[in-house]
Amino acid sequence: MTEKRRRAPGMSPEERRAMIVAAALPLVAEYGTAVTTSQIARAAGIGEATIFRVFADKEEVLDACMHEAMRPDNAVKQIASISLDQPLPDRLSEAADALSAHLTRMGTIAGALYGSGHRRPAREATVQNEQEMERGRIASIEVIKDAVAELFEPDQDRLRLPAGQIAGVFLALTFTRGRVNGLAEGADLIEIFLYGALKAEEQA
Known part of the structure; x- marks a missing residue:
């Protein structure tokens, strides 16, 4: 059979x-x-x-x-895969790249849709939906911030603030750099974030 x-x-x-x-x-x-x-x-x-x-x-x-x-999933996964054995500037550089890719993806899709006329139907444009979208945005940022905070934790004893607060400042700077003309990129951004705007000899 x-x-x-x-x-x-x-x-x-x-x-x-x-x-x-x-x-x-x-x-x-x-x-x-x-x-x-x-x-x-x-x-x-x-x-x-x-x-x-x-x-x-x-x-x-x-x-x-x-x-x-x-959705922040891809960015969080990439950040979580960053080795904590690396020096802090290298960890943050990789995190900045992951966040940049995430923002680029969002911007590309949003720009393609809204730039070509996509709008939600009027019946969906309610206060409740707007509030839900805002809650979702805040939740996404919190998930990303928690992942970034883990990159700072091995160096907590060297930080001026708790890792979570420092991560929030890092995210604000990273998310802003694409919208501010002339803002430092890559290694320069990490350098300024970690050590400030003054040259080493001026910090003493």
Whole structure:
């Protein structure tokens, strides 16, 4: 008797949504709201109808892409992988790179969507939704700050403030540098953050 082959278990709706969003993100970055669900389906290797089993319409896919771009998970994972055996400036340099990539991703997706006319329907623009978005933004920053604080903890005895507070200052500086013309980048930014604006001979 031939043994009957078992079918591989299908994806859950949540897994399928995540797969579709992952396929859609680079297309949204390139085409903005002009991206089509048929393009997304081809990129995901599925039939177009499959998209509408887990999303109500294209607008919901675009909203999900924006939500995914704002998630701090990737940045937190990269920061958590930074070796604490490195000198503090090297740890912070890697963290700054991870945060820069996170901000670039958010900016690319937001710019592509809102620059091409994507807006949430008026019925969704409620005070409650705005408050929920703000709570989500604050929660994301707190998660990132906790990850950055761990980079400072091995040097806590050398810090003027607790690691968590120092991490908050570092994030504020890092998040601002892309919006302030002429603000130091890379190693110069880390140098100024750790040792101030004065030259070494002027600090005595």
